[in-house]
Amino acid sequence: MNARFRAGMRAAVPFAIAGGLLATSFGVLARDAGMPGWAAVLMSAIVFAGSAQIAALTIVNAGGGLGSAIGAAALMNSRFLPMGVAIGPSLPGGPARRAAQGQAVVDASWALASDGEGRFDRDVLLGSSAMQYVTWVGGTAVGVIGGSALGDPETIGLDAIYPAFFLALLIAELRESRAGQAVAAVGALIAFALVPVAPPGIPVLAASLASLIGLYVRRRPAA
């Protein structure tokens, strides 16, 4: 375990705590959707993608079919396509080894591993994801086991944690560059415009196109 890995673990602690709370509400949702408790924990352990898991179980809970649930999870995860393209050149090893390391990409780890210059630190990524993995799987177990004591996660505002989590990541990015502020505004507008007409997940994937503004912006050092 090297110093960069440990630095990634430390930097991820607040995100891991927030993720653990979110995982608890996922555990409650999975139980409400009729999924066996062990299966909910297994899903967190091998899928490890919060928004996709929540999207899939929300559909099952609303009486939708498994096909739509799987499709929703895939669309929700589609943002990992551009993230994977971004991080690919920074990963060592051959194609199979890079694809394996790419499995560690989750939102906060990807952002923490970025050096702001287009490259990513592999060890920070792995350390950060390891920390979040523990609380994600553990939080799911807490939700499954203690969910009935917790009641409705919305009553205690747990549903607001996810957008707040992304807002914290976003604001850290906005401090980095002026161009980032413009791109965030365009990305938000793209998402806003597409929500009423596109299936969930697509507005976020499409918003990543706002980063193409980078082709026209002369890069300047962080202010």
Next chain:
Amino acid sequence: MSTGEALALIGACALITAAIKGIGPLALGGRELPTWFSSVVTLMAPALFAALVVTQALADGKHLGVGADTAGVALAGVAAWRGASVITVVAVAAVVTAAVRAVS
């Protein structure tokens, strides 16, 4: 949900997630980055996170609307901008959202 259905859902989600996360690193190797690529990559995070905030805070399926969580997230944003830690930011979001729900 039967055990078989649960396992089918989990298996399919796991395979699709692995494929989506793996394809970029599989295709793009450890090479020197052209300048234009770095410029686009550094701006991907603000684009994606802004869109995630919009969709998570304002959208319910295909419906756009303002709810108790919108108020919570807005105040959490103020806290984040003023330099609060991530833990404080998510705590503000949850507490404000719960408070607005409690009184409405």
